[in-house]
Amino acid sequence: MHKKLYIPGPVQIAPDVYAAMCAPMIGHRMPEYAQVHRRVTTGLKQLLHTSDPVFLSTSSAFGIMEGAVRNLVQKRCACFSHGAFSAKWHDVTLRCGLAADHFAADWGQPVTPQMVDQALATGKYDAMTLVHNETSTGVMSPLLEIAAVMKRYPEVSFIVDTVSSMTAVPLDLAALGTDVCLAGVQKAFGLPPGLAVCAVSRRALDKAKSTPNRGYYFDFEEFEQNDRKDNTPSTPAISLIFALDHQLQKMFSEGLEQRYARHQAMAAATRAWVMRHGFPLFAPEGCRSVTLTCARNDGRTDLERLQKLAGERGYAIDNGYGQIKNQTFRIAHMADFTVADMEELFTVLDQLLPQVR
Ligand SMILES: Cc1ncc(COP(=O)(O)O)c(C=O)c1O
Known part of the structure; x- marks a missing residue:
């Protein structure tokens, strides 16, 4: 049963989403794919109020969470947490061989703008990670207020997980000034798992070029070069991208x-x-x-x-x-x-x- x-x-998947995934397969280097890719990334930019590129990563959210720190931590990362997923991001950053400190709010409480300000004022960090909506505790941190603090630290890459809030709350990335805003599609997007989306600022793309050891699969430069041709570095989850195309159209018509x-x-x-x-x-x-x-x-x-x-x-x-x-x-x-x-x-x-x- x-x-x-x-x-x-x-989450529960609507029957029309499964139907969209059953569209006949196309090759990702065919012009047919470029058309879908362009429509999906244009829709995501509209959804997120950004003109920055939005990448489609065939991975769960943690793939691109790891990718974001590998691309953007050159000195030391401040990882703010208020639950399991945000705390895990600190562990993931360390496992990538990067320097990182953990600033933890109690479970049940949000990360506060004061916590962020205090940590970044030390001048030790060139990147920070934040989870907007902590799925383990049901606590949403005040993204707008934290974004206001981040405006005072332009040298610190502002990396935000909106895994369980993207599409359910307004996200105006141009106003927030995020460097990376990412989500997996298996939450509020209403899609099966296996795909993540990630908006990356021009500032972050330029910085990433000089970061060593970015690897290949999540390298922002690879993503950007391919995205310019409405493509992805490696074979994407095309059926999920068909379904994302369908869901975005549904969102805009709702x-x-x-x-x-x-x-x-x-x-x-x-x-x-x-x-x-x-x-x-x-x-x-x-x-x-x-x-x-x-x-x-x-x-x-x-x-x-x-x-x-x-x-x-x-x-x-x-x-x-x-x-x-x-x-x-x-x-x-x-x-x-x-x-x-x-x-x-x-x-x-x-x-x-x-x-x-
Ligand atoms: C807020 C948040 N971040 C990250 C993740 C990890 O996502 P994934 O399992 O897609 O890697 C989850 C998963 O539930 C999450 O809720």
């Missing part, structure tokens, strides 16, 4: 403002359901994710059993990630879901909760 996915990625409002409405409905049942929200007000809700156990619910029973009814929910597993649970509300999909889940959970308390 297929379980409908309310986990924070991979209307971006409507899409953002739909995500806000699903988040509000989920928070209300969670609180109505006595589960405290993990994130403080003002920095709650719009794509997933992370709630604390109320101390009397067997979350593992709830997850199991929901699974038997055909619904996949999550019972916490990393160090907060089973102390919290997460319900995702992103991509092609609507408030009606959330209500469908709540009806099932309403029936199951008395059995697990």
